Amino acid sequence: MSSFDQIAPQLEHQAIELPSWAFGNSGTRFRVFPQAGVPRNPEEKIADAAKVNEVTGLAPSVALHIPWDKVDDYDKLGRFAADHGVRLGTINSNTFQDDDYMLGSLTHHDQRVRDKAVAHLYECIEIMNTTGSRDLKIWLADGTNYPGQADIRQRQEWLAEGLKKAYDKLAPQQRLILEYKFFEPAFYHTDVPDWGTSYAHCAALGDQAKVCLDTGHHAPGTNIEFIVAQLLRLGKLGSFDFNSRFYADDDLIVGAADPFQLFRILYEVIRGGGYGPDSEVAFMLDQCHNIEAKIPGQIRSVLNVSEMTARALLVDHDALAAAQNAGDVLAANQILMDAFYTDVRSDLADWRVSRGLPADPMAAYAESGYAEQIAAERIGGSQAGWGA
Amino acid sequence: MSSFDQIAPQLEHQAIELPSWAFGNSGTRFRVFPQAGVPRNPEEKIADAAKVNEVTGLAPSVALHIPWDKVDDYDKLGRFAADHGVRLGTINSNTFQDDDYMLGSLTHHDQRVRDKAVAHLYECIEIMNTTGSRDLKIWLADGTNYPGQADIRQRQEWLAEGLKKAYDKLAPQQRLILEYKFFEPAFYHTDVPDWGTSYAHCAALGDQAKVCLDTGHHAPGTNIEFIVAQLLRLGKLGSFDFNSRFYADDDLIVGAADPFQLFRILYEVIRGGGYGPDSEVAFMLDQCHNIEAKIPGQIRSVLNVSEMTARALLVDHDALAAAQNAGDVLAANQILMDAFYTDVRSDLADWRVSRGLPADPMAAYAESGYAEQIAAERIGGSQAGWGA
Amino acid sequence: MSSFDQIAPQLEHQAIELPSWAFGNSGTRFRVFPQAGVPRNPEEKIADAAKVNEVTGLAPSVALHIPWDKVDDYDKLGRFAADHGVRLGTINSNTFQDDDYMLGSLTHHDQRVRDKAVAHLYECIEIMNTTGSRDLKIWLADGTNYPGQADIRQRQEWLAEGLKKAYDKLAPQQRLILEYKFFEPAFYHTDVPDWGTSYAHCAALGDQAKVCLDTGHHAPGTNIEFIVAQLLRLGKLGSFDFNSRFYADDDLIVGAADPFQLFRILYEVIRGGGYGPDSEVAFMLDQCHNIEAKIPGQIRSVLNVSEMTARALLVDHDALAAAQNAGDVLAANQILMDAFYTDVRSDLADWRVSRGLPADPMAAYAESGYAEQIAAERIGGSQAGWGA
């Protein structure tokens, strides 16, 4: 197995984007439990994200959600971010919280609604032009609840048309990232339910269109690392939305539900060239946890990604290839498991210290007084929520 | 196969309780889309439920949710219901929408919160004493999102204690109905996740404790009709919450996702003595549909239950038993399918007419002008929502 | 809704291929229960398949499995089939029952084994040249049981290479049909696990490569009719393997587990142009039932497809489109359900009689004495099994 020292240089390439909306209140359909100190505007969200980066060094950028993070002056917002040591990242479109979108957006049967959704994508691209963001991420809530409710075949054509219109507005350095999701909020069919659908549309659009893989958006039992390997092979893995889940789209802390799965995913990312300075794969968290404190929850998640990346980097590729080519099932498996079971936590703590970061970012945050400070300061105004 | 005339007398026993909360706005965590004419108070919910009963003759009672349906004078509410041709039914407790309950209610680690939850159950029983309701239905959102978050073993003891306290307050004719749910809103563990847990607690409590089977609350692939048969055998099937789902707890119209499953469930209900004048099994809808009109959605659901009950009653039991006892797999299956594939819709329409009901309740409702009337009248005030 | 008379002419296009291996013994890993009268060679399998066609008129061709159905003289076998009123159809390759294939075939780490698997595909194509079969169907058992066991990325390259070699041998009128399967017999990863993977390979190969959709080969909850619609849209739906399942790949009688799903699938087939004289989509059964009689099980399956096709043809497209375009969720759903709930069985019986077929094919078979005849005649020799 590789030693930690051997892989340490590669750890420097790690950058995990944080979603601005992760710092607002969120919940289930049963209840959104409010938390103290929750941000009230995009600046406060960015400040919170910057705090995560301050103690981890792993989260240098913040994704925005439009219209949740609409501001009058994006240059100013960008400078605010820079002043806090982070930059603005992916622009996420939202075509699911307006009454018009109840029955769809890009796939709605009414041309007026489809045009409105396309106009929203145009607006997002204009914001990207200002913020310098590379990626427009499109997740659609489009789908139906009942068989017969809509023409699922025709909706694919409308989807292709709408995506094409947005794609054609991209500058050469920009990308359209199409996310897929197995189900929810639609319960019978979803218009982009699987990687195959996202891939087919991206392939038709062109080289600037890529697939977003959200780790929580698959059918039970799906082998996600296979999809990683396949999309990398096809040149179409654009980005990750990391989170974890036991059941549906639970949006739990990355690696909380199945750490070994996270390890396997990261192993295939590395194996397939998706990690490192030459890769254009974007790594982002997308988890809306409900009951735990927001900022520490994000810190824990980026640390989990970092720890698992280290373990995945430790895999002894030569020994693994030799066992695989010998057909030695048990030996090959054991080589992989050896890396997974290696406890990298204290090596990583030392590595962080060597880079001027806290050995224990969770403790550093707790001791920083930031939680108490924002709880005291952010009184009045309306708390940002998931969807506000 | 039996003829429709032979089974018609049995159809008269059908009574499906409607939940008051089905008429308010509801949605997913992504968005609650408001509808025109949605009720603003318990009386308006009852009026809507009564409308369903008026056109179907199948829904003579309305379940209340406390505190959503709290009123000062339950006698008056009961008279209001009676004036509209329905009566008040099951009282549903709610220990999931108060901030105190974020980490549990009857299973919370803090004695104060557990006591508060028990006090709420006492309050519900007092309301039952006034309304004359037989059943206290307890569905708990209790659970955890992360391994280690709580002591799942200890929580079972607290659960048993809390239930015991409520059970001991029941009058002899009252029942405690304990619902189970596979997951959601908790994502790692749920304190009453399966029928076995609900059964074990009800068995410990005594004869007045029964299990509620919600058709949407099972792991993928679960054979629900088996559970029906088992609970009937054990004397512990208290009630049904009917709805349907493709994935998780989608809360779609009964029979919409898998009509054959609904048929099989109703067949086992009848087979096991759960249907008819001698049965104490309660039938209720519990679906919170999001995008279709509220009242017609309920009408469609009770009609679906009615149609499937008719089909299930049509099964030729003697022929089926003969084929089963001969080990003739294909013949036995075909006898069951013959009943399922029989189109009972026009016979049921005639039957409804013979009882002074509309042949087509969906059309009768549409033509009644009620939708337009409530949309016009119910302006101002705040719409009842799921959770309000 | 359309009337039966209106759709009857379209029913004449229905042709469902039967798999030769469905008539042999099959079972689970726990036990294969032998049946009386099971065929001992390809001719007897064809004779049984022909019997299904004789009483249904729906099954004019028989798929072969190589090497299970290897014979010295395929011309002679073709004439035998023709004499029995059927023809030889799809050639199914088998690269999973030789010791060499324990760790893979086209994706095996050993070049020798990969070459052997390609050679087998060549052999199948040569047989196709003799039998006049259009389709080479490739289902691979390739996959791994343990993380790390093999290089799943590299295996995709080997897969692409192997498929390309076979594809290049096809005559212009021949097709390569690549089947996908979620899991089993491999338990960790499968090399062609989903439609997306099959599609990506077929797209790379060219126009003569198409996807086979086996209705039992998906993750729990997958919306199969969506995949039908998508593949038809992409011009890549080559064929169906029909069966049904409650859990994994149960291989039950078509429509037995979820008749409404079968209806929705057939509706999307028709909607997307996959049914009728202009379509090249092939319909095949692929079910290996274990405990029911073989021939009646196949008869029941083709009848189920026939009945559901009739229901799907009955959908009133104009009314449906109108409701969909009005955003009337309940009305649109009801229009679809009206067709599903229509009892077409007696109309179909009359239609069969009008074509010189038995009104009740199940009864006709039972009365034919064929079961007793083959049980008496097929003594000695070794029964064909699934895998022999």
Next chain:
Amino acid sequence: MSSFDQIAPQLEHQAIELPSWAFGNSGTRFRVFPQAGVPRNPEEKIADAAKVNEVTGLAPSVALHIPWDKVDDYDKLGRFAADHGVRLGTINSNTFQDDDYMLGSLTHHDQRVRDKAVAHLYECIEIMNTTGSRDLKIWLADGTNYPGQADIRQRQEWLAEGLKKAYDKLAPQQRLILEYKFFEPAFYHTDVPDWGTSYAHCAALGDQAKVCLDTGHHAPGTNIEFIVAQLLRLGKLGSFDFNSRFYADDDLIVGAADPFQLFRILYEVIRGGGYGPDSEVAFMLDQCHNIEAKIPGQIRSVLNVSEMTARALLVDHDALAAAQNAGDVLAANQILMDAFYTDVRSDLADWRVSRGLPADPMAAYAESGYAEQIAAERIGGSQAGWGA
């Protein structure tokens, strides 16, 4: 967190029974791949199991399967085992591989078959009386493939009757262990599909009846550790069948698919008093791996259980309870994760050496020459298979 030295004494209580059938050939319905050196009789199976114990010190007993392991003289077999350093353990009944059992055994519609199955259980109990085995384990393949095929309600009564007859034959120190399984080989319904059913029957039978939890026998997403906690609470957890799976009942090496789940299960075992000298919970492997070498696969499995037990013992219970009682979700989770992420492998190697065992049992086995020896010696005769 506890130190390894603190928990080391508790590790000595660990004993994992091995199934004799794990050493024979096994496979899927697609193919059973034979291996060199596979045992040809019960003695050779015991010798192989003893080899696992020799290098691990963790597997002191061997479970037998009747009739697969029937011998004329069980005393002699017991002495053979003792000579090899192990003893005979649980007796597993088999009522699924005789033609009579195609449609059921204890639940068969034919009294004759039910009586035959009961007689088999009697035979097993007689063997137990000779071998001194404590446990009769009953796993039933009983179930149906099609709705209507059998009367699932009545079958519960027959099941109860049959179990009662066997239970009444038990000596006071003997136990009846009833295993449940979600599905397979039956595909529509299983007569003991879930822990609730097994529990209800065991509760009715009496104190000597307990539930067997096979980790591979649950619906997707089931929280198994909850069931562990619940059954321990109810005093009904009799034994474990350990294995792992990604999809259905894959029968992979314990901990191979989801090591964190194994950790959580073992944590609840310890938490609930199921581990240690005062516990009567039996731990057994039950995995029938297909493609990897038999003996090393078993060694790897017992080592995985051992490693995870050590990690679960390391959990700092006081700190965990404090965080739980403070409602600190993230801290509580982290305390659990800290134990999971601790690398115990070298401490365990030292501990083994201190007990006179090899530091690396996998290497010790490989170097022992046993594999080569049995491959050379066990020529001729028929290899034991799963089911033979």
